[in-house]
Amino acid sequence: MSDVLLDVKNVKKYFKTPKGILHAVDDVTFSINRGETLGVVGESGCGKSTTGRVVLRLLEPTEGSIILDGENISKLSEAKLRSKRKEMQMIFQDPLASLDPRKTVGQIIEEPLRIHNIISSSKDRQKRVLELMETVGLAQRYYSTYPHELDGGRRQRIGIARALSVNPKFIVCDEPVSALDVSIQAQILNLLEDLQKQMGLTYMFITHDLSVVHHFSDNIAVMYLGKIIELAPSDELFAAPTHPYTQALLSAIPVPKLENRRERIILKGEITSPINLPKACRFASRCIYATEQCLHGEPELKEVAPGHKVACYRAESTDKT
Amino acid sequence: MENSDFRQRSMFAETWKRLKKNKGAMIGLVIVVILFLLALFAGVIFDYDTDVIGQNYNELLQEPSWKHPFGTDEMGRDLLARIIYGSRASLFISFAAVCLAAVVGCFFGAISGYFGGAVDSIIMRVTDMLLAIPETLFAITLVAALGTSTFTLIIALAISNIPIFCRLLRSSVMTQRGSEHIEAARAIGAKTSTIIMDHILPNCIAPVLVQFTLSIAVTILTISGLSFLGLGVAPPKPEWGALLSSSRSYMREHTYLTIFPGLAIMTTILSLNLLGDGLRDALDPRLR
Structure with missing residues (x-):
């Protein structure tokens, strides 16, 4: 196996709210190998975006350690963290909101280069910006246009170029295609894939779209209410989903064949509130297999097959069925 | 779009280009510039001692004529000369006070909005x-305590304008702070100061500009009110509000005495508003 680039251990992120403590990310542990992609899936509000932001320390972790390329970044000082940001970047969900509306395409892509003083002469900087624009497939004539004048796909390309400008090792992609048209989604995904091959990038790919992660990720982590409930190699997860929630998720992917209809598992019941959680399996209230045991303890993430971890009592006791 | 233009257009050049297309704003700008030039070169056009404060009992309360385009007042002084000299006090005091208020208010507003928490509270x-203190009342108190002077007046008016700017910027900064492009700026490693100066403030400038022109207008009126009460600019020095109030007793027979100072105030405020609105639109690349 190749070496580990990102190692996240027992990371927690709690928010204080008037009603109590909100467990946005609760004891999450995973690692990503260099040059690989970890897909993080889950429904809205499950903490996947928060995890991405905590990993980059855009949000301060409440607890836990984040080790990027051998250096623990969870304790770095502000100044050191700023320079470390050269190595880790982020691609945002909404390409328009994540670009400063008062800056031109050139200025936006140039900014990281200026901040980290990577290229000091403005002429060389411009050359590099044009190069980057070519890499991400943006025509040079857009150099002095504003983001609002371009379409969604091109805006996202600006965001990608900005992230690439500092030659990062690791990029968190926070639903980079969910705001785009389906036809453009494929273009952007292909671009991200090509860039990964060319530059040896490592991705943490956050999405709620399972069909997108399948072909894109090496490993997939399924999150539910701030916890990773299943973590497995992509093909394994799709072939043998073990956690009831993962099974329900996968059954929701539409199959484009009439004769090959799958039985859909419809989840009933409400999501447990992430505030002041009881000590029970978080999925128990919606789980069709829930037993007495599930209501009295929280299952831990345990390996059921090589590289395949699940947090479910059912997977522990019985073999996968 | 020019295909080969990779030059980074500067914000100033961009704004100017867009401002030029706005007729109202250009009219406003021209009038404001003329007003400032007149205030600046008032001494060249009129002699302060003879034209502005020199009393001439042979020419009391004359209707507008070629010799006195705006007529003369109850002491035979040329109204045009007094209005032009009066613009010095009105414009200088209001601009100084509002600029000061805007700078201080925006500074604290930005800090309050960005950091939140205890600082904000x-x-x-x-x-x-x-x-909670009415502007005029506050100015009266301060002037009464420190004595009538231009400086006191500026400070008093500035202080009462600070909270408006502070609140305004705080709310804009708070909206901006939560937006994704600020997070993106943090993600690329920008410093807090860079984020505030480079990303937040430029996006908050529109409401500040509009408030600036409004505040100038209100301040000119407040100065007039204070002069009316005898706390603003002391006679015989002319000031628009003072001119207006002193002409009150002659309003029925000599309407021009109230009309011209009133027109001066109105024109200034109108042109400032036109300019402010135009600037706001010109500074936003999304409105083109």
Whole structure:
């Protein structure tokens, strides 16, 4: 196996709210190998975006350690963290909101280069910006246009170029295609894939779209209410989903064949509130297999097959069925 | 779009290009510039001692004529000369006060909005205290305590305008702070100061500009009110509000005495508003 680039251990992120403590990310542990992609899936509000932001320390972790390329970044000082940001970047969900509306395409892509003083002469900087624009497939004539004048796909390309400008090792992609048209989604995904091959990038790919992660990720982590409930190699997860929630998720992917209809598992019941959680399996209230045991303890993430971890009592006791 | 233009258009050049297309704003700009030039070169056009404060009992209360385009007042002084000299006091005091208020208010507003928490609470409570005191009353108190002078007046007016700017910027900064492009700026490693100066403030400038022109207008009126009460600019020095108030007793027979100072105030405020609105639109690349 190749070496580990990102190692996240027992990371927690709690928010204080008037009603109590909100467990946005609760004891999450995973690692990503260099040059690989970890897909993080889950429904809205499950903490996947928060995890991405905590990993980059855009949000301060409440607890836990984040080790990027051998250096623990969870304790770095502000100044050191700023320079470390050269190595880790982020691609945002909404390409328009994540670009400063008062800056031109050139200025936006140039900014990281200026901040980290990577290229000091403005002429060389411009050359590099044009190069980057070519890499991400943006025509040079857009150099002095504003983001609002371009379409969604091109805006996202600006965001990608900005992230690439500092030659990062690791990029968190926070639903980079969910705001785009389906036809453009494929273009952007292909671009991200090509860039990964060319530059040896490592991705943490956050999405709620399972069909997108399948072909894109090496490993997939399924999150539910701030916890990773299943973590497995992509093909394994799709072939043998073990956690009831993962099974329900996968059954929701539409199959484009009439004769090959799958039985859909419809989840009933409400999501447990992430505030002041009881000590029970978080999925128990919606789980069709829930037993007495599930209501009295929280299952831990345990390996059921090589590289395949699940947090479910059912997977522990019985073999996968 | 020019295909080969990779030059980074500067914000100033861009704004100017867009401002030029706005007729109203250009009219406003021309009038404001003329007003400033007149105020600046008033001494060249008129002699202060003879034209402005020199009393001439042979020409009391004359209707507008070629010799006195705006007529003369009850002491035979040329109204045009007095209005032009009066613009010095009105414009200088109001601009100085509002500029000061805008700078201080925006500074604290930005800090309050960006950092939030205890800092925000403290700044906001102080602002609330200041907001609770009526502008005129506050100015009267300060002038009464420190004596009538231009400086006191500027300080008094500035302080009462600070909370408006502070609140305004705080709310804009708070909206901006939560937006994704600020997070993106943090993600690329920008410093807090860079984020505030480079990303937040430029996006907050529109409401500040509009408030600036409004505040100038209100301040000119407040100065007039204070002069009317005898706390603003002391006679015989002319000031628009003072001119207006002194002409009150002659209003029925000699309407021009009230009309011209009133027109001067109105024109200034109107042109400032036109310019402010135009600037706001020109500074936003999304409106083109």
